[in-house]
Amino acid sequence: MRVTIIAVGSRGDVQPYVALGLGLVAAGHAVTLATHETFRDFVTSHGLHFAPMAGDPRAVLALADRWLATGRNRHALPIAREMFRALRPMLAALLADFWRVSQGSELLIYSPVATPAWSVAERLGIPGVAAYLQPLHRTRHFPAVGVPGSVRLGGAFNLATHILTQQFAWRPIRRQVNTWRRDSLSLPPAVGYGPFARDRPTGAALPTLYAYSPLVVPKPPDWGPAIQLTGYWVLGPSQDWRPPTALEAFLGAGSPPISIGFGSMTPSNAGRLTAIALEALAATGERGVLLGGWGALGEGALPASVIAVRDVPHEWLFPRMRAIVHHGGAGTTGAALRGGVPSIVVPVGFDQPFWAGRVHALGVGPRPISRRRLTAERLAEAIRQAVRDDAMRSRAARLGLALRAERGVDVAVAEIEAIARRGANR
Numbered sequence: 001m002r003v004t005i006i007a008v009g010s011r012g013d014v015q016p017y018v019a020l021g022l023g024l025v026a027a028g029h030a031v032t033l034a035t036h037e038t039f040r041d042f043v044t045s046h047g048l049h050f051a052p053m054a055g056d057p058r059a060v061l062a063l064a065d066r067w068l069a070t071g072r073n074r075h076a077l078p079i080a081r082e083m084f085r086a087l088r089p090m091l092a093a094l095l096a097d098f099w100r101v102s103q104g105s106e107l108l109i110y111s112p113v114a115t116p117a118w119s120v121a122e123r124l125g126i127p128g129v130a131a132y133l134q135p136l137h138r139t140r141h142f143p144a145v146g147v148p149g150s151v152r153l154g155g156a157f158n159l160a161t162h163i164l165t166q167q168f169a170w171r172p173i174r175r176q177v178n179t180w181r182r183d184s185l186s187l188p189p190a191v192g193y194g195p196f197a198r199d200r201p202t203g204a205a206l207p208t209l210y211a212y213s214p215l216v217v218p219k220p221p222d223w224g225p226a227i228q229l230t231g232y233w234v235l236g237p238s239q240d241w242r243p244p245t246a247l248e249a250f251l252g253a254g255s256p257p258i259s260i261g262f263g264s265m266t267p268s269n270a271g272r273l274t275a276i277a278l279e280a281l282a283a284t285g286e287r288g289v290l291l292g293g294w295g296a297l298g299e300g301a302l303p304a305s306v307i308a309v310r311d312v313p314h315e316w317l318f319p320r321m322r323a324i325v326h327h328g329g330a331g332t333t334g335a336a337l338r339g340g341v342p343s344i345v346v347p348v349g350f351d352q353p354f355w356a357g358r359v360h361a362l363g364v365g366p367r368p369i370s371r372r373r374l375t376a377e378r379l380a381e382a383i384r385q386a387v388r389d390d391a392m393r394s395r396a397a398r399l400g401l402a403l404r405a406e407r408g409v410d411v412a413v414a415e416i417e418a419i420a421r422r423g424a425n426r
Contacts, residue, residue, distance in 0.1 A: 340400025
């Protein structure tokens with residue numbers, strides 16, 4: 001079967017789809033991963049065919065970070081609205097790319113930002129599978145991602161937040177998507193937003209796979225059988241990968257350190273975050289590994305008890321840590337939980353507060369600290385709790401063991417093959 005995976009976003013948004021693609025290849029399928037030019041080497045180094053897509057994720061994340069740093073747009077809905085306005089010119093190029101990269105495909109898989117690609121599957125008459133990293137379907141059991149977790153007003157309110165969030169995502173692009181459907185795909189206007197539409201002409205729900213574990217977010221009972229939780233799609237280090245010599249020497253020279261990193265977000269105040277991290281580590285007497293990602297975290301002079309690295313596979317690094325400070329992105333959260341040590345989550349926006357809330361609710365990390373409220377004193381206190389709370393450490397170890405036993409990619413591949421056999425979108 002010829003499969004095209006369309007993944008739009010940051011490194012953390014793309015990496016799980018590389019893992020899924022490798023699983024499909026191992027099952028005998030031909031896979032093309034369509035994503036940004038930035039990730040060409042990352043995709044091809046794992047042996048997958050690459051197709052380029054429009055957009056520079058670094059520029060988008062830098063724009064988002066500047067908005068978040070102002071403190072005015074604190075939650076996902078206003079941020080999303082502003083980003084849709086800024087990125088609307090890019091949408092035309094992406095829509096054209098969705099059609100171009102899908103030619104010759106027998107099954108199409110698309111990430112959240114690539115959701116309009118459901119229209120391509122419809123036009124080609126092939127199965128289309130939504131493959132998401134965070135819960136986006138409507139439910140009465142928790143509010144929509146992006147709504148403050150402290151707001152608890154019951155099932156009707158939760159359902160309303162999902163409806164509102166989906167409308168925020170759909171309405172700014174509805175006219176453009178429907179014009180594309182009419183002029184480029186010869187399709188009638190869509191009355192709802194792909195997998196989330198409740199009024200599809202066939203009445204059938206579009207199949208959706210969620211790449212996280214039900215041990216972390218259980219499947220709500222009001223989600224139907226078309227929605228499946230597979231477990232995480234884990235991409236381990238390649239066989240020829242070796243850790244940097246300096247990092248190996250650092251890890252072997254003392255007790256397990258604290259990992260501190262903020263993913264692909266490009267911090268506008270990386271110097272301040274580095275100073276906070278160093279002060280908190282000094283106050284607690286802990287060693288540290290600073291993960292730079294795409295930002296400048298860890299630049300400058302560092303004490304002997306701290307090392308900065310740019311790009312180290314989380315699956316290798318996190319189990320070797322004493323605790324993990326991270327931003328709460330979906331992929332990083334999953335890797336941290338699999339690492340089996342407590343997480344200290346410093347969320348910025350988007351889905352990060354949701355995952356931060358789940359970490360705390362599961363009892364495997366201290367109360368989250370928003371980046372706006374982050375100080376060396378608060379971070380030091382959270383580190384002390386993470387390294388001294390034996391019950392928390394035991395819960396984190398048990399959860400990590402259970403998550404490492406899951407086979408999310410295998411489950412997803414089996415579901416995709418079943419969807420192909422059913423011809424779910426025909």
